Amino acid sequence: MRSKGVIDCKTHSMPSHVVLHGNLTNDPSVEVMPSGTPVLNIWVSDHTPKGDWAHHCVIVGERAYTFAERYKKGDPITVTGKLVAYKDRDGETRYEVWAATAGDSGL
DSSP: OOOOOEEEOOOOOOOOEEEEEEEEEOOOOOEEOOOOOOEEEEEEEEEEEEEEEEEEEEEEEEHHHHHHHHHOTTOOOOOEEEEEEEEEEOEEEEEEEEEEEEEEOOO
């Protein structure tokens, strides 16, 4: 399979570094915020000895468009970034990965 390359993504200062290897569980679709900033929300599944997990990942900035054009549901990828904790509407702590890079799993 021909390499699609690694896409550098905007990163924010957060404490925990994460590297995920897995497959996209959805087709990427870019949303544009009212500020005009493109945002891509993706889900990456990985298989661990403790079971299968789906991780929410966020790519912010113009690179979101590049990622959405190159990848589709089921593609193997590697995402590196920062783990972010937040409270949902019910007050539960949730986590997502703000991507620094995202690209082919083999890289």
